[in-house]
Amino acid sequence: MVARLYRTLWRIGEVVGVVSETPRTKSLVLDVPGWEGHKAGQHVDVRLTAPDGYQTQRSYSIASAPEDERVVLTVDRLDDGEVSTYLTDVVTAGDRLELRGPIGGYFTWEEGDGGPLFLVGGGSGVVPLMAMTRHRATSGSDVPTRLLLSFRSHEEIIYREELEDLAAHDGSLEVFYTLTRARPQGWTGYHRRIDARMLEEVSWGPHESPLAFVCGPTPLVETVGTALVGLGHDPARVKTERFGATGG
Amino acid sequence: MGEGFISRGFGGRRRRPDDSRLPPGQYLVDGFPVLSAGPTPLTPLEQWDFTLVGEVDEPKRWSWEEFGQLPSEEITTDIHCVTKWSKFDTRWEGVSVDTLLEGVETSAEYITAYCDGGYTTNLALEDVTGGKAWVAFAYDGEPLEPVHGGPARLLVPHLYFWKSAKWVRGLRLATQNEPGFWESLGYHNFGDPWREQRYWGD
């Protein structure tokens, strides 16, 4: 057991860059002094403090690869959200953020864990999967990998260009999309919520025992987890992380 | 660290409704979030049983039907998840762990709850006795849904909610405190939300 996997002290990171990923989503690039690295899939806890001392905390997955010296968070703006609106509307380069981590030792993937790797995500659920995909690319791994990602519309796809670019140069990486609401003209991807049939079409069969990571709102994670087990996949090879404070 | 730190431009939208009921670092939700590490297991009731094993004079076992005959209690309580949400006044029905342990002779000081899907969680025996813990099978007047841990889950509302193990199938009594599933992945061995015991070292 690694003695200090969990960095439980609060520390202050500086925002050194803000990237607009989609109209609703921003990435915050953080410089965290003394950061000892993380595993792809882990998250940090962010704590906000108002002048009167009121505090609130939320979890955000780390989007960057462990090899990256900067810690990148990607935040999806919820209209009535307390923390996500602050992080996407207010925070700019030069601001400081209080956080602790990395946290979480289960929903993680390291190159040596092998595959084939089946990454299924919805909305901001793509964030920890992107950390895994980036780690895979940076470490030069050729573990066969398929991503199945669900977004509402084409413009809400997070990391689209980077994923296209990675897949174009890597024969063992494939990316599949489904758009649940609007789709552009000529769209050839899926156009419905992820279901068992889609999973069967995109995933490897159970006999190839892929390692599946499923992340997103609870209903998506429930559907995908249940369907994969129903298709004959070993539940122990299906790891899930639920983001939504809603649903269930 | 972070003493005196203020987040520039942060006012805070969700003020604490009733300070005395919300542990530090928690915020209140209306919905019922879900947290688990893998797919939801579905055990048919004919195959379900609940067992007491380990440091006991005699192991015990109840089928679903026998379990349903045990005296049950209605519980209304606040719950606190380590992922920061709290929910007030949740309503449950379940069998008190005191009832399950009635007449059991043991020198154990700890228990491990074991569950479908391979989950375990460890607790001090004194944290689940004396009217502090139940095996709950109904939520809000309805059978407990699988996604929330049905057919039955442990309910230990005074600790962070991962200790309220979903899909629970039994308790193993032990003289030593053995970290369970989440506890061996960095979550705290005791998990008291009022002392913010979230992770190792807290």
Ligand SMILES: Cc1cc2nc3c(=O)[nH]c(=O)nc-3n(C[C@H](O)[C@H](O)[C@H](O)COP(=O)(O)OP(=O)(O)OC[C@H]3O[C@@H](n4cnc5c(N)ncnc54)[C@H](O)[C@@H]3O)c2cc1C
């Ligand atoms: C381990 C973990 C990792 C996470 N990683 C990320 C990440 O990488 N990027 C990211 O953007 N978010 C992530 N989240 C979600 C994040 O922690 C917050 O829940 C989210 O940003 C909403 O917080 P808020 O303060 O803006 O909204 P709140 O003020 O808490 O809630 C506003 C409203 O939105 C609802 N709501 C809350 N969360 C969601 C949701 N996810 N989907 C739909 N409705 C919701 C609430 O019920 C409420 O009605 C993660 C959560 C967990 C547990």
